[in-house]
Amino acid sequence: MSRENVTMIEITEITEVMNYIEGLSAVVFDLDDTLYSEKEYVRSGYKAVAEIISQVDDAEEKLWEAFERKKPAIDTVLKDEGIYSEELKERCLEVYRNHKPDIHLYFGVADMLKGIRKRGMNIGIITDGRPEGQQRKIYVLGLDALVDEIIITDELGGPEHRKPCSKAFHLMRDMIGNGGYSTMCYVGDNIKKDFVAPEELGMRCIWFRNRDGLYYIEEDNNYA
Secondary structure, eight states: OOGGGSOEEEESSGGGGGGGOTTOSEEEEOOBTTTBOHHHHHHHHHHHHHHHTTTSTTHHHHHHHHHHTTSOHHHHHHHHTTOOOHHHHHHHHHHHHHSOOOOOBOTTHHHHHHHHHHTTOEEEEEEOSOHHHHHHHHHHHTGGGTOSEEEEGGGGTSGGGSTTOSHHHHHHHHHHOTTOGGGEEEEESOTTTTTHHHHHHTOEEEEEOOTTSTTOOSSOSSOO
16 A cells, blocks of 8 residues: 555644544554663663763763764773773673563553554554563553563564565464454554554554654654
């Protein structure tokens, strides 16, 4: 199905999803920066890393400042502080990737998911990323109890199955899309990759234009 035949709905608050799902059989969500703030996860990871480079004053803040400057934060801080080594870098990365995140669902998300279920619709999540890290996020956020099916795309055979690859969407349709693609929607924040497959498959697309998100853009160059 071409883009001309697919409706792209734009929202600025995640709970606005409830206004655009009438008649659907299933609502599928992205995870990062759609149901919770990925910046909160990054900050949580830097706090954990700061504990193992305690010799660095204000390490957490220095990591965050490097991140905000779009620099590789761990490399930057270790080099700026004169303590860089491949061994220490790898240890920091391991701590970051394996820490128990201190993250929370966006306000209203839990009630929204319960409300979707009350309306008789199935709920899924399709998310990219390292499986162990994504699984920790899902556990901490309590999403196992709030949705029906979760697909972590890397578990399908590696990073090549991340969005915009359509494999996860085909699987999700088989799991919860009782009425086919036309009765499903995908909700995501990354305009560059989240909606390529859903559009091609004829799913309803809801773009959460998240000002808090890592992939927020001022202008919509793809859909102007």
